[in-house]
Amino acid sequence: MNHFEYKNGTLFCEEIAVSEIAKEVGTPFYLYSKATLVRHFEAFDSGFADIDHLTCFAVKSCSNIGILSLFAGLGGGADIVSGGELYRALQAGVDPRRIIYSGVGKTEDELRYGLKSGILLFNIESEQELYRLNMVAADMGLQAPVAFRVNPDVDPKTHAYISTGLAKNKFGIPISEAVDLYVQAAEMENIAVKGVSCHIGSQLTLISPFIEALRKVKAFIQRLADKGIIIEYIDLGGGVGIVYDDEKPPHPREYAKDIKAELTDLQATLIFEPGRVIVGNAGILVTEVQYTKTNRGGEKEKHFVVVDAGMNDLTRPSLYDAYHKIQPVEEKTKNRKTVDIVGPICETGDFIGKDRDFPEVEQGDLLAVMSAGAYGFTMASNYNSRPRVAEVMVSGDKFAVIRERETVESLIQGEMIPDFSGE
Numbered sequence: 267m268n269h270f271e272y273k274n275g276t277l278f279c280e281e282i283a284v285s286e287i288a289k290e291v292g293t294p295f296y297l298y299s300k301a302t303l304v305r306h307f308e309a310f311d312s313g314f315a316d317i318d319h320l321t322c323f324a325v326k327s328c329s330n331i332g333i334l335s336l337f338a339g340l341g342g343g344a345d346i347v348s349g350g351e352l353y354r355a356l357q358a359g360v361d362p363r364r365i366i367y368s369g370v371g372k373t374e375d376e377l378r379y380g381l382k383s384g385i386l387l388f389n390i391e392s393e394q395e396l397y398r399l400n401m402v403a404a405d406m407g408l409q410a411p412v413a414f415r416v417n418p419d420v421d422p423k424t425h426a427y428i429s430t431g432l433a434k435n436k437f438g439i440p441i442s443e444a445v446d447l448y449v450q451a452a453e454m455e456n457i458a459v460k461g462v463s464c465h466i467g468s469q470l471t472l473i474s475p476f477i478e479a480l481r482k483v484k485a486f487i488q489r490l491a492d493k494g495i496i497i498e499y500i501d502l503g504g505g506v507g508i509v510y511d512d513e514k515p516p517h518p519r520e521y522a523k524d525i526k527a528e529l530t531d532l533q534a535t536l537i538f539e540p541g542r543v544i545v546g547n548a549g550i551l552v553t554e555v556q557y558t559k560t561n562r563g564g565e566k567e568k569h570f571v572v573v574d575a576g577m578n579d580l581t582r583p584s585l586y587d588a589y590h591k592i593q594p595v596e597e598k599t600k601n602r603k604t605v606d607i608v609g610p611i612c613e614t615g616d617f618i619g620k621d622r623d624f625p626e627v628e629q630g631d632l633l634a635v636m637s638a639g640a641y642g643f644t645m646a647s648n649y650n651s652r653p654r655v656a657e658v659m660v661s662g663d664k665f666a667v668i669r670e671r672e673t674v675e676s677l678i679q680g681e682m683i684p685d686f687s688g689e
C-alpha cells in the first residue's frame with residue numbers, strides 16, 4: 267500500500283496534488299510520501315517485534331538525511347557501505363551503536379572513521395580486511411566489533427547484477443573457508459568477534475532462498491560453537507523484493523514469520539538490512555513531457571515521448587532493463603498507442619520505458635514514474651552536465667524540499683583551469 271492515488275483524475279501524494287508541487291519546485295523531481303515511508307518501515311520492523319532484532323535501513327537505496335532521520339526516529343539503524351554514508355547516517359541522527367558497515371573495499375581511512383564513531387559492527391568480507399582492521403584498531407587502542415559476511419552459495423533467483431550470494435560473486439567469504447578465519451580473528455587482540463552476516467541479493471520475490479541461506483548460516487554457527495566461538499548477532503542482510511509490475515514478492519509479515527520459524531534454539535540478536543522494500547514504493551519521479559515525435563521509415567512507425575528526466579536521473583531502466591510503471595499525472599484515456607518514453611541524454615540506452623501502451627500526451631504534461639524511491643536518486647549522476655534533481659517529501663497536506671535542485675554553477679564547483687605558465 268502506498269499514498270500515491272488519483273483523486274478526481276489527478277495524482278495525489280497523500281493530500282497534495284502532484285501538479286501543485288511541480289508548479290512550485292519545477293521538474294523533474296523525486297517525491298516521497300512520509301506516511302508511506304513510515305508505514306513500510308513499520309510493516310517490516312513490526313514483523314520481528316517479538317524477538318531481539320535491529321532493522322538497519324540500507325542507506326545506499328535512498329540516502330537523503332531527511333529520510334534517514336525519519337527511520338532513526340522510528341528506532342531504526344543504518345547499513346552503510348562507505349565513509350560518505352557513515353557521515354550521512356551520523357548527520358541524520360542515527361545512533362552509531364545501530365550502524366553496520368558492509369562492503370568489500372573499505373579503505374584504512376574508512377575503517378578508522380567507523381572505529382572512531384563507535385559503530386556496532388564491521389561486516390568483514392576478506393582476510394586482508396580483517397588484518398587491516400586489526401591493525402587500525404591496535405593503532406587507535408580499540409577493539410573492533412566484527413561479523414564476517416559469509417557467502418552461502420545460494421541462488422537468489424533475481425537479476426544477475428543484483429545477485430550477491432553465489433560463490434561466483436565478489437561478495438563475502440566462502441562459508442566453507444570461513445571457520446578458519448573466525449578462529450584467527452578470535453585470537454586477534456584488537457578484534458571482537460560478534461556476528462555472522464549474509465546478504466544474498468536484491469529484489470528477491472521468493473522466501474525460499476532466504477531460508478536456505480539461514481539454514482546454512484545456522485549450521486555454520488554450530489561449527490563455530492564447536493570451536494568455542496559464540497555469536498551474538500546474525501545479520502540476514504536485505505533483499506526483499508517489491509511490486510514494480512506484476513511481481514509477487516512476499517509480504518514482510520510472511521517473510522518475518524518464515525524466518526522466525528527457523529530460529530528455534532538460536533540465542534542471538536537478528537539484524538536486517540532492508541532498503542528497497544521500505545523506500546521503493548514510497549517514492550516517484552515526476553517528469554514533464556518536452557516533445558512527442560514519430561519516426562517513420564523503419565519497418566513500422568515508432569512513437570516517442572521525450573521527457574525532461576533521463577538515465578542520469580533514473581538509471582535502473584538503462585542499467586538493469588528494469589521496469590517502472592509510468593502514468594500521466596492527469597489521468598488520460600484518449601488514443602492509446604505504443605510509445606517509448608525517453609530522456610534527453612545522448613545515448614540510445616537512455617529510456618525510462620519502452621514499448622508502453624500509453625494514452626496520448628502532449629508537451630507540458632506531467633508523468634509520474636512509479637516505484638522510484640529505491641536506487642533512484644542515489645544512483646543519479648551529472649552525466650551530460652545535468653544538475654541532479656530536487657527531492658521533496660510530503661506529509662499530509664504539506665511538502666518540504668529535502669534536497670535542492672543542483673545548479674549549473676554547482677556542476678563546476680571545484681573545477682579549475684590549470685595555469686602552467688610559471689613552469
Ligand SMILES: *Cc1c(COP(=O)(O)O)cnc(C)c1O
Nearest residue numbers: 324368468504505539540541542
Ligand atoms: C544493497 C544491500 C542491502 C539492501 O538491499 P535491498 O535489496 O535494497 O533490501 C542490504 N545489505 C547489503 C550488504 C547491501 O549491499
